[in-house]
Amino acid sequence: MTGRRSYDDPCGVARGLDVLGERWALLVVRELLFGPKRFTQLRDGLHGASQNVLSQRLRELQEAGVVRRRKLGPPTGTWAYELTERGRDLEPVLLQLGRWGSRVPMTSESELGVDALVLALKTTFDPDAAGGLRARYELRLGADRFDARVADGRLDLVRGAADRPDAAIEADAATLRSVVFGGRHLDDALGSGDLRIEGDRRAATRFVGLFPRPMPVPAGAE
Secondary structure (H helix, E strand, C coil): CCCCCCCCCCCHHHHHHHHHCCCCHHHHHHHHCCCCECHHHHHHHCCCCCHHHHHHHHHHHHHCCCEEEEECCCCCCCEEEEECHHHHCCHHHHHHHHHHHCCCCCCCCCCCCHHHHHHHHHHHCCHHHHCCCCEEEEEEECCEEEEEEEECCEEEEEECCCCCCCEEEEECHHHHHHHHCCCCCHHHHHHHCCEEEEECHHHHHHHHCCCCCCCCCCCCCC
16 A cells, blocks of 8 residues: 555545545445456456556555455356455445435446446335345346345345346346336337346346436535
8 A cells, every 4th residue: 555645634534535545446346346356357347447557456455455366266267356354344335325426417428337237226226116025036237147136125136147036137238227227118128139038027027117216416406
């Protein structure tokens, strides 16, 4: 951590920003929130970050004990980055920041990355809409797989395939975003082939309706 700028302020917020305030640092944490990733996968999720900048952020986060590098087990056997226990402690911070930021008026026309979309599902999940639903889903978003469980008014999401899901939803991130948040009807996405469902279609239909779109706060509103 030597050589980095510091707020030189003993407040916990300032000390936290000394670790996480550099550009891309919190987004690296976002990309690892649901499980390990290889460097190339991180680059795909953070396409605006140069290789040098991303490498530097990863070094700094490792020095701070937020991220670690380890070799994955079979069948991949490759090196990847993952959050440490201290890094996982940032999950409620990221979720609350995501909820707050989702009400900021949209200015970017870029598409959401896969992990950013999954985080958006987590931050907009409506326990009241879920009611007594208990179901397990597999989200197949391109090459990525996520195990999603809804039970007791909670949504739990982890990277990886689901074991015997009630339904599997397969689409690219842009399509799922358009159905969940953009007002596109599920039947339209299914009819065009942009989205596919395996298993219980009613359960899948219920799932995509659990995420009300946040209403932006107008500029200047109190």
